[in-house]
Amino acid sequence: MARRRPTIGGYCAGEPASELIRVNVIRGYIVEAPVVGSTQVPRVGPQWSGSEVIMSSQGAKDRTLDAAAIKRQFPGLADARLHYLDSAATAQVPASVLDALRRFETTARANVHGEVHRLARAAIAAYDEARARVARFLHARSPAEIVFTSGATAAINLLAHSYGARLREGDEVLISLLEHHSNMLPWRQLAERRGIVVRMLPMTEDGRLDLGWLESEIGPRCKLIALTHCSNVTGAITDVGRVVAAARSAGAVVMLDGAQRAPHGPVDVQALGIDFYAFAGHKCYGPTGVGVLWGRRELLEEMPPFMTGGQMIESVTLEEVRYAAPPRRFEAGTPPIAGAIGLGAALDWMATLDWRAVRSHELRLTRRLLDGLAHLEGVRVIGPGDTHDRRGVVSFHLAGIPPAEVCRVLDLRHGVAMRSGYHCAQPLVAAFGVAGVARASLGPYNDDTDVDALLAGVEELTRQPSLVTAAAKPAPKRAAS
Numbered sequence: 001m002a003r004r005r006p007t008i009g010g011y012c013a014g015e016p017a018s019e020l021i022r023v024n025v026i027r028g029y030i031v032e033a034p035v036v037g038s039t040q041v042p043r044v045g046p047q048w049s050g051s052e053v054i055m056s057s058q059g060a061k062d063r064t065l066d067a068a069a070i071k072r073q074f075p076g077l078a079d080a081r082l083h084y085l086d087s088a089a090t091a092q093v094p095a096s097v098l099d100a101l102r103r104f105e106t107t108a109r110a111n112v113h114g115e116v117h118r119l120a121r122a123a124i125a126a127y128d129e130a131r132a133r134v135a136r137f138l139h140a141r142s143p144a145e146i147v148f149t150s151g152a153t154a155a156i157n158l159l160a161h162s163y164g165a166r167l168r169e170g171d172e173v174l175i176s177l178l179e180h181h182s183n184m185l186p187w188r189q190l191a192e193r194r195g196i197v198v199r200m201l202p203m204t205e206d207g208r209l210d211l212g213w214l215e216s217e218i219g220p221r222c223k224l225i226a227l228t229h230c231s232n233v234t235g236a237i238t239d240v241g242r243v244v245a246a247a248r249s250a251g252a253v254v255m256l257d258g259a260q261r262a263p264h265g266p267v268d269v270q271a272l273g274i275d276f277y278a279f280a281g282h283k284c285y286g287p288t289g290v291g292v293l294w295g296r297r298e299l300l301e302e303m304p305p306f307m308t309g310g311q312m313i314e315s316v317t318l319e320e321v322r323y324a325a326p327p328r329r330f331e332a333g334t335p336p337i338a339g340a341i342g343l344g345a346a347l348d349w350m351a352t353l354d355w356r357a358v359r360s361h362e363l364r365l366t367r368r369l370l371d372g373l374a375h376l377e378g379v380r381v382i383g384p385g386d387t388h389d390r391r392g393v394v395s396f397h398l399a400g401i402p403p404a405e406v407c408r409v410l411d412l413r414h415g416v417a418m419r420s421g422y423h424c425a426q427p428l429v430a431a432f433g434v435a436g437v438a439r440a441s442l443g444p445y446n447d448d449t450d451v452d453a454l455l456a457g458v459e460e461l462t463r464q465p466s467l468v469t470a471a472a473k474p475a476p477k478r479a480a481s
């Protein structure tokens with residue numbers, strides 16, 4: 001059998017180059033890769049780290065993604081009649097993640113609280129390795145900056161409680177109208193508890209963050225800016241550079257809610273210049289019940305714990321409690337051990353993808369979807385109508401038909417799985433003057449057939465709204481055998 005060439009995120013090291021790319025590589029993860037020219041390039045191993053390296057990319061001119069091959073790795077997508085367009089809610093899980101979970105549960109299932117038997121040692125090693133994998137994915141300075149939580153919501157609540165403990169009455173936290181409730185309610189609750197002020201950036205008419213207000217909304221008492229990295233309703237991506245520059249001049253720290261951005265490839269928290277990052281495992285092709293809060297070490301060290309109990313201490317006497325250093329300080333009780341290990345495997349799986357090819361594939365499908373919807377009578381896209389600075393998350397409203405009915409009919413008649421409602425972003429959806437929207441969201445396993453099934457279903461509904469009532473009828477009773 002022919003040996004495979006070492007690849008880095010889909011780029012082959014040491015190939016005679018037809019195209020050159022300038023890359024920032026962090027232990028095998030390409031952070032950025034603009035095309036710069038054409039010549040022979042050096043060999044670079046997958047563990048190599050450095051920036052501004054020039055290396056070859058095999059087939060760089062034709063960076064098409066084999067979505068069918070990717071889909072075959074996902075047992076949950078084996079049914080060809082299923083068109084899964086709900087990855088922004090929860091992505092599907094590749095077989096390699098299921099294998100890693102099974103391996104843990106059958107060969108290393110134990111707690112990670114310092115037990116000395118062999119299963120415990122294996123569990124601790126796997127848990128530590130998972131933390132290291134997350135650190136690589138985020139390009140964190142150290143695994144000690146990675147806190148495992150039960151999800152993105154838990155990560156942001158942790159931050160609001162623990163960093164919030166440093167804030168004083170009258171201090172300000174800046175969020176935006178684009179936020180998921182998970183990055184809105186923890187701050188509003190903090191305002192009720194501690195008298196801080198929550199300010200809110202507005203959005204543009206097409207559902208992007210309106211950064212024109214940034215300077216005027218960041219006052220002298222602004223201590224923290226907590227924004228979505230990518231909207232779960234409109235798909236718009238935040239211009240982080242501009243936010244960080246404004247935050248620095250005000251002396252505020254920046255937290256990004258990366259729940260919708262992390263599934264789209266490695267993130268470089270150092271290059272972004274931010275202070276905290278939150279994301280969820282189940283949207284990154286990993287298990288449910290696990291998430292991550294990354295924080296700069298010096299900030300985490302200054303923060304008190306959120307929850308208490310279990311091994312998050314150095315010592316407890318009847319007079320005094322001394323808390324452990326981060327990240328343990330923030331992981332009260334038994335942490336999501338299997339979840340973290342599954343997430344580590346999911347990030348390993350993500351590292352096998354050529355993210356430039358995934359990106360152009362996603363852009364093409366998003367364009368196909370937006371163009372198709374634009375041609376349908378009564379359909380209004382909620383969010384940018386173009387593919388500029390946005391992800392493959394497309395929400396729309398169909399005149400006269402509730403979004404839940406749109407999704408139900410598309411599921412029953414076309415096998416299209418989408419989500420409806422206000423997507424835990426009720427103020428945002430309400431600002432568009434509707435109570436809910438249908439949302440299609442893409443993953444690397446989606447292809448034209450998925451988008452076309454959705455478009456065919458919506459087109460059919462625009463012609464035959466009565467399908468809603470027909471689909472609501474109970475299935476005919478089977479004759480007793």
Ligand SMILES: Cc1ncc(COP(=O)(O)O)c(C=O)c1O
Nearest residue numbers: 151152153180182232259260280
């Ligand atoms: C932008 C955004 N933030 C936060 C969350 C919350 O993630 P979780 O439910 O995994 O805690 C979601 C989930 O949909 C999201 O889309």
